[in-house]
Amino acid sequence: MKSSLTIMIIDDSILFSEGLEQLLMYNSLVKNVISCHNYEQAAKNLENSIVDIILLDLNFETNEYDGFSIAKLIRERYPKIKIIILTQHAKVDYYETLIEDYNLDGYVDKQLSAKNVFDAIQEVFKGNKYVDKNITKMLLLGKWLKLSKRENEVIELISKGITQKETALELYISPKTVESHLKNLCERFNVKNSVELINTYTNYKKSNRENYEKTTAPFQQRKIE
Structure with a gap:
């Protein structure tokens, strides 16, 4: 070229x-x-x-x-x-x-x-x-780090093979709430269903970047005249 x-x-x-x-x-x-x-x-x-x-x-x-x-x-x-x-x-x-x-x-x-x-x-x-691939991994990791406490609880239980109904009982919430959390997570991670979501979560947990700390805000922007 x-x-x-x-x-x-x-x-x-x-x-x-x-x-x-x-x-x-x-x-x-x-x-x-x-x-x-x-x-x-x-x-x-x-x-x-x-x-x-x-x-x-x-x-x-x-x-x-x-x-x-x-x-x-x-x-x-x-x-x-x-x-x-x-x-x-x-x-x-x-x-x-x-x-x-x-x-x-x-x-x-x-x-x-x-x-x-x-x-x-x-x-x-x-x-x-x-x-690039390094930043893409960091972005995925950052998404997991930003989950709410309840979202973490739901995906953790579901990833262990616990059913949605059992998860609802364990967390004292309705099955519809569990389903809603899973649907939102699938949309956030751009996956089609709970199976793909669990695979993504499992890969994240196995990653050698589990101890990655939450990032700080960008440098304070300075005005250029």
Whole structure:
């Protein structure tokens, strides 16, 4: 496929940016790479260049801005530019802000291989959203962590082979309430029935990420004039 993309890297780690720039130039889709180590450089280059995709870090040493404020501003001023978050601080709550609220295009964990970055670029170039496998696992885990006490009690009993009627008796609730909880959980985890829900829950419990702590809120957004 003919090289056609101009990609901008916004990351204050010069060593990381230079290494990523060299890797990107080996990608057949990439025509040009612009490396920026702060917001000021990025803003100037965006005024003078046509950029297709931005690879943006979240953490910057300065107190004047962070990746959230940069992403929001770029999305407002340049809505057609695709933005992929590339960070080593990937968290579930960040996903909700960046992908759902800001409508960004990708979310990639820096700890994964360069192939994941290339995959993200290719998918975003096609018009799709891209979330890497590590973050996808974290999102699923985050959903389980956000269950109410009653939802946890219901799925725990059902997963042990206890019937809905027996679960209702055990928890002193009606069978319809149990059924309602299961229906809501199936919708939340995008599964067709209780069997798939139980399988998902069982896999979650077997996961080596059971001790994952609830994530904190995103960095406080700082205003950029």
